[in-house]
Amino acid sequence: MxxxxxxxxxxxxxxxxxxxxxxxxxxxxxxxxxxxxxxxxxxxxxxxxxxxxxxxxxxxxxxxxxxxxxxxxxxxxxxxxxxxxxxxxxxxxxxxxxxxxxxxxxxxxxxxxxxxxxxxxxxxxxxxxxxxxxxxxxxxxxxxxxxxxxxxxxxxxxxxxxxxxxxxxxxxxxxxxxxxxxxxxxxKPDSHDICFIADGDTQGFLADRLGAEKGRIVDASGEVLGEHDGAYAYTIGQRKGLRLGRPAPDGRPRYVLDISPVTNTVTVGPREALDVHEIHGERPVWLGEPLTAPYDCKVQLRAHGEVYDCSAVPVGDVLRISLHAPARGVAKGQAAVLYDGDRVLGSATIAATFSASTVQAGA
CATH class of the missing domain: 3.40.50.620 (HUPs)
Structure with a gap:
């Protein structure tokens, strides 16, 4: 036709x-x-x-x-x-x-x-x-x-x-x-960068539009380790460019664990603290029949990223994804895309992530 x-x-x-x-x-x-x-x-x-x-x-x-x-x-x-x-x-x-x-x-x-x-x-x-x-x-x-x-x-x-x-x-x-x-x-070479950021400087692009707003960089206990010019310049899992005043007591590198725009605070900690065992997604889009019961499948959490075994189920308006093995550096705002083999089941926007301890506590 x-x-x-x-x-x-x-x-x-x-x-x-x-x-x-x-x-x-x-x-x-x-x-x-x-x-x-x-x-x-x-x-x-x-x-x-x-x-x-x-x-x-x-x-x-x-x-x-x-x-x-x-x-x-x-x-x-x-x-x-x-x-x-x-x-x-x-x-x-x-x-x-x-x-x-x-x-x-x-x-x-x-x-x-x-x-x-x-x-x-x-x-x-x-x-x-x-x-x-x-x-x-x-x-x-x-x-x-x-x-x-x-x-x-x-x-x-x-x-x-x-x-x-x-x-x-x-x-x-x-x-x-x-x-x-x-x-x-x-x-012709492929395009890999963000088309509307001409020089590739995402931090500078955001600073021009959001302005500088100094805030604290803290550890999980709330101890202040440094200062930043805008929480928007950081992403979950980031290691470089943290500008911390002193190294961790054990000498190990720190990573961005959380970004709070309300308090303008960036929380950092050890790599293992990035482990995520459960993800809550909002605004799910189903490309086949919507799931109605827990379903074992796979989930991809960023473009060209690793794929994880999981169990997914909608609970009200939230898609709850339980990972069989932890993922690290999962950022809110990215998409969680569910696959059954090579077939796309659906997607949702990552709204919240939980570690094993918070899942067990009933989060």
């Missing part, structure tokens, strides 16, 4: 090959590049596969080679509100957000898809490395490039109008195919 397909073209090799495959499959494909900044020079520069002026030009050239119509859509205001401002607000609240996850949720599979459907398109095609099989979201065959984690915030209704042509292909194969197709982006 021929579909009207809107291909989101970032300017990178993945989205270019995905669009080419959709066109080759006989679909009526139109390419679109999303302009995400009203002042592109305020974002990073250079062709990096997403979000720059050079990337827009690369996307247009790829569309010309493929032979499909191409447009640039201005989504700067929506991106600033739903991704950039959300990023700042989450850090201010003591959480560690994933802006790429939020961009997929709010921009590519909400704003873009809504507009595409309103214009009569049947599906949105992207270069994500993930698979859709019988309506289910599954991991890519290239586990090193798998992006099912950042897509797990999408709803079943959104995925019903999604197309991921690269899920059965490794990244090396994508590059070779791009070269065969004459796409100039075949050797």
């Amino acid at each position: 021929t579909l009207r397909v809107l291909a989101a073209m970032s300017g990178g090799v993945d989205s270019a090959v995905a669009a080419a495959r959709a066109a080759e499959a006989g679909h009526e494909v139109t390419g679109v590049h999303l302009a995400l900044s009203s002042n592109p020079q305020s974002y990073r520069t250079g062709a990096r596969g997403c979000c720059t002026l050079e990337d827009a030009r690369d996307a247009r050239r790829a569309a010309d080679v493929i032979g499909i119509p191409f447009y640039v859509w201005d989504m700067a205001e929506r991106f600033d509100r739903d991704v950039v401002q959300d990023f700042v607000a989450e850090y201010a609240a003591g959480r560690t957000p994933n802006p790429c996850l939020r961009c997929n949720e709010k921009i590519k599979f909400q704003a873009l898809l809504d507009k595409a459907l309103a214009l009569g398109f049947d599906a949105v095609c992207t270069g994500h490395h993930a698979r859709l099989a019988d309506g289910e979201l599954r991991r890519s065959v290239d586990l090193g490039k798998d992006q099912s984690y950042v897509l797990a915030v999408c709803t079943r209704e959104q995925l019903a109008h999604a197309m991921f042509p690269l899920g059965d292909t490794t990244k090396a194969e994508v590059r070779r195919e791009a070269e065969r197709r004459g796409l100039a982006v075949a050797d």
Whole structure:
């Protein structure tokens, strides 16, 4: 069946090959590049596969080679509100957000898809490395490039109008195919940094928007060990850059254990104090039938992070995830994505974490 397909073209090799495959499959494909900044020079520069002026030009050239119509859509205001401002607000609240996850949720599979459907398109095609099989979201065959984690915030209704042509292909194969197709982006490097932080200085970016606010760095007993200029500059599990006045009595390194925006306090302690045995997630999104009883599965707690055996069950509006072995450095604000094999069951935003002692105490 021929579909009207809107291909989101970032300017990178993945989205270019995905669009080419959709066109080759006989679909009526139109390419679109999303302009995400009203002042592109305020974002990073250079062709990096997403979000720059050079990337827009690369996307247009790829569309010309493929032979499909191409447009640039201005989504700067929506991106600033739903991704950039959300990023700042989450850090201010003591959480560690994933802006790429939020961009997929709010921009590519909400704003873009809504507009595409309103214009009569049947599906949105992207270069994500993930698979859709019988309506289910599954991991890519290239586990090193798998992006099912950042897509797990999408709803079943959104995925019903999604197309991921690269899920059965490794990244090396994508590059070779791009070269065969004459796409100039075949050797273009992947994008790894945050597109709206031009110099990569996240701490400086946050300081400009949140301002300096001195606070205390304490240990678990409350003893003051140092001072900081803003709790937002720290993340759970951080070891370097703590600027402590003195070493631990046993000489072992300290790590960030907790961030309290209310008291503007950062708590540090030994590495083993980072162990998390239970996670509570909020705003669960189910890609299959919602769980109604404890279910043994696996959970991934950050993009390209380790996967843990667990038991998960909804309790009211909270998804409770009990880990079979402890995880370390679990940050509130990240997504907890549940898997059954390579199939995504659902996701939730990490709202609270508990050690073995607090779990046993009935937390």
